[in-house]
Amino acid sequence: MTTMQYFWRHPLAQEVRGQGVEQGKIEKSVEMTLSILRWRGIEVPDHVREQLTVWSERAVHATVADDLFAGPNG
Numbered sequence: 001m002t003t004m005q006y007f008w009r010h011p012l013a014q015e016v017r018g019q020g021v022e023q024g025k026i027e028k029s030v031e032m033t034l035s036i037l038r039w040r041g042i043e044v045p046d047h048v049r050e051q052l053t054v055w056s057e058r059a060v061h062a063t064v065a066d067d068l069f070a071g072p073n074g
Contacts, residue, residue: 026053030049055068
């Protein structure tokens, strides 16, 4: 097995790939929500975009729905 093939099977590489997948899900979630609002003609200020990102990041790790609103920027 070459070094490069081994690297991609290493637990650290798998963890990094997993984080990339999670980040991709977050970005798609935010973009879909923003697209729906745009289609409906609703303007979205920057602070709302930031809040959507916070909620999407929390949604990836939430164990209950209330986790989305816990903490700062709830």
